[in-house]
Amino acid sequence: MFMGTSVLSLRIDHELLERLKEHAAKRGMSVQDYVVRTLIRDDFDERFKCAVDETEKFYGLT
Template identity: 60%
Template sequence: MATRMLSVRIDSETLESVKERAQERGMTVQDYVVRSLQRDEFEERFKEAFTESLELYGDVLAEADIEALPPQKGTEAA
């Protein structure tokens, strides 16, 4: 995959915070920032897909007859 350069100006307090969080995770600042952006992008796409699914199919969980469903493994009453 081709890469491009992105230059961003941020205040020194924010940069120090980013450096600390990257170091805590054993990452470079660049890797930390890229992964944070990718995670944010994924969350946005997931929210959009979820909203679209609700619009297409409705809230099937709210409409389901929960009492009619068999108990899930490990949740049976003692």
């Protein structure tokens, strides 16, 4: 399955950008790659939690 890309433009303050640059540099990544990776990880965590919640509801554990 082909997945296209889109552009997302953000306006962030200088201090946040500097922190993002530091975090990205520690991992040898660009700021863009670091932000995208962080968003993907957060999205996965959210979807995983929803799946666990649904499983617990199904089995009556909640």
